Amino acid sequence: SSTKEGAIDTIETMYLLQEHMGDYNVSLSDEEIKKISESTAAFLEANDKKTLKAMSATQETVEEFMKLYTIQKKMYD
16 A cells, blocks of 8 residues: 555655764764653553554654654754
8 A cells, every 4th residue: 555655665764864864963862862762651651552552562663763753853954
């Protein structure tokens, strides 16, 4: 489906941006990483286990996505 392909393209782009973030002097600070971890924990606590399972949401997967999203935002800025 086009939605699935779009999501895959977005994630591929995010990983490509991560690979080249050093070329643009983009990095994640310790404070940003801490905030991502705290936000992820809050997100997981706010959702029930059934919802988290449906999204395959774990501390690790949500943190990874949030890191990629933050890098993408910084690269585009």
